Structure formats: structure tokens, C-alpha cells
Amino acid sequence: MITDFHTHYYPPELAPRALRGVDDVVEGDADGTLGGLKRAMRAAGVTRAVALPVCAKPNRESAVNGYVESTASADIIPFFSVHPYSDGAPDLVRKYADSGLKGIKLHSNIQRFSVSDSALIPFWQAIKSRNIIAVFHCGRPGKTPTEHDVYPSDFLPLFDILSPSRTVLAHTGGYGVTDDELDVLAQSGAYTDLSLAQSQFTVGRFRAALGMLSPDRLLFGSDSPWRDIGASLNFVRSAVSDPKLLDKILCENARTLLGE
Ligand SMILES: [Zn+2]
Numbered sequence: 001m002i003t004d005f006h007t008h009y010y011p012p013e014l015a016p017r018a019l020r021g022v023d024d025v026v027e028g029d030a031d032g033t034l035g036g037l038k039r040a041m042r043a044a045g046v047t048r049a050v051a052l053p054v055c056a057k058p059n060r061e062s063a064v065n066g067y068v069e070s071t072a073s074a075d076i077i078p079f080f081s082v083h084p085y086s087d088g089a090p091d092l093v094r095k096y097a098d099s100g101l102k103g104i105k106l107h108s109n110i111q112r113f114s115v116s117d118s119a120l121i122p123f124w125q126a127i128k129s130r131n132i133i134a135v136f137h138c139g140r141p142g143k144t145p146t147e148h149d150v151y152p153s154d155f156l157p158l159f160d161i162l163s164p165s166r167t168v169l170a171h172t173g174g175y176g177v178t179d180d181e182l183d184v185l186a187q188s189g190a191y192t193d194l195s196l197a198q199s200q201f202t203v204g205r206f207r208a209a210l211g212m213l214s215p216d217r218l219l220f221g222s223d224s225p226w227r228d229i230g231a232s233l234n235f236v237r238s239a240v241s242d243p244k245l246l247d248k249i250l251c252e253n254a255r256t257l258l259g260e
Contacts, residue, residue: 006221030225090126103133139174164189193221
């Protein structure tokens with residue numbers, strides 16, 4: 001059973017605009033809809049996907065989460081989004097967590113927040129109180145750096161509140177990650193997903209990066225529809241020759257994190 005821990009899709013009428021709205025090329029063949037994701041999953045032999053919605057503006061949670069929540073199934077695990085600056089954001093986190101959703105996605109570039117903003121402490125405490133998984137986008141959002149780009153070292157103060165073992169710092173620490181930041185990621189105890197790896201590493205450098213990180217903290221992810229699931233899977237397979245490690249990346253670590 002292969003789990004893709006990093007996917008997105010949108011209501012069909014919004015998908016074309018959502019795909020154009022990110023400063024990155026679309027290399028996947030998915031069209032940004034749930035149907036497109038499921039076709040890409042089937043073609044790649046991926047059993048299930050974690051869906052990561054992002055509420056780009058405050059106070060839009062019900063539309064964003066309502067759609068993703070309605071698509072939950074045996075092969076789709078929806079996480080939720082709360083904008084950190086929405087009215088009553090900590091209460092919203094508790095509400096969605098109590099409805100049974102297993103995790104929250106946060107994107108400092110799109111949501112324009114700073115992880116070090118002390119006004120957000122109650123928000124982080126709400127996430128901690130429900131022991132849900134927090135997935136953070138790391139690195140540049142696309143081709144162009146922004147003032148809200150974050151790398152693993154930016155999260156160290158947050159780990160006074162959040163548990164690293166319930167946190168995913170996505171994209172192998174982010175586009176443009178350095179060896180120093182990979183070291184911080186390794187020491188932090190946080191998970192990372194390997195989405196976008198084929199866009200930022202050669203196979204050799206990816207192999208070296210994986211060697212620096214804990215084998216128990218690596219999750220397969222594609223970032224579909226921006227990347228092709230099958231191509232992402234092939235890239236991971238090309239860098240990982242140990243079948244036990246591959247099984248952890250594709251299957252076991254996700255099951256542990258999801259509490260299965
Ligand atoms: Zn993504």
C-alpha cells in the first residue's frame with residue numbers, strides 16, 4: 001500500500017484558476033480535480049492520498065474545508081486548513097480536529113504569516129491540544145523567493161509548543177534547502193515529505209540528503225497536480241535501493257504518523 005502524503009485538488013469549476021495561481025510549472029498530468037488525482041494515482045500504483053487544502057485568505061474555511069471533507073473515502077484522507085489570522089482561528093482548529101480530520105496544512109507564503117509571530121501562540125497551542133498532524137510548506141512557493149519562505153531552522157522555536165513527531169516540514173525542507181538546514185531537519189525529529197525532490201536534487205544529491213535524515217521520518221509525496229505522481233515515485237525509487245527503506249518511505253512511516 002503506497003500513500004502519497006502531499007496532494008491537492010479543487011472543485012472542478014475552480015481547478016483551472018488554482019493551477020494557474022501558483023508560480024510554478026505544472027508537470028503532472030492531473031488536472032487539479034479529484035478525478036484527475038485518482039487517475040494519476042491509479043496510473044502510478046498509489047493506493048491513497050493525503051489531501052492538503054490551503055485557505056489563502058482569512059475566514060474562508062467553510063468553503064475550502066467543506067469541499068475537501070466531502071471527498072473523504074478509503075483512498076482519500078482529507079486534512080483541513082485554517083488561516084492563522086481568521087477570527088477565532090484556535091476555535092476553528094479545535095472544531096475541525098474534533099470532527100475527526102487528522103491534520104492541518106499550513107503555507108506561510110500563501111497565507112502570509114510568520115511562524116515566529118507571538119500572536120499565533122494560541123493557534124499553535126490549539127493544534128498541540130488536539131495532537132493533530134501539522135504539515136508546513138517549506139522553501140520557496142515556486143520559482144521566486146518571497147519574504148515568507150521558511151526552512152527547518154525557522155521552526156525550532158515552534159517546537160517549544162508543537163511536537164516534532166506530529167509535524168511534517170514538507171518538500172525535504174524546501175526548494176533551496178542547504179546541508180545545514182538538512183542537518184537541522186534531521187536533528188529536529190520532524191517528518192518531511194519528499195515531494196518536489198526531482199525538481200531540486202540530482203539523484204546523487206537526493207541520495208546524500210536521504211542519508212542525512214532519519215529513515216523513520218521520510219514520507220513519499222508528489223505535490224500532484226504540480227508534479228506527476230508516477231515521475232515522483234520513479235525518482236524516489238531511483239535513489240533508494242534498500243527495500244526496507246523504500247517500504248518505510250512509501251508505506252510504513254505514513255501509517256505510523258496516521259496512527260494505524
Ligand atoms: Zn503542495
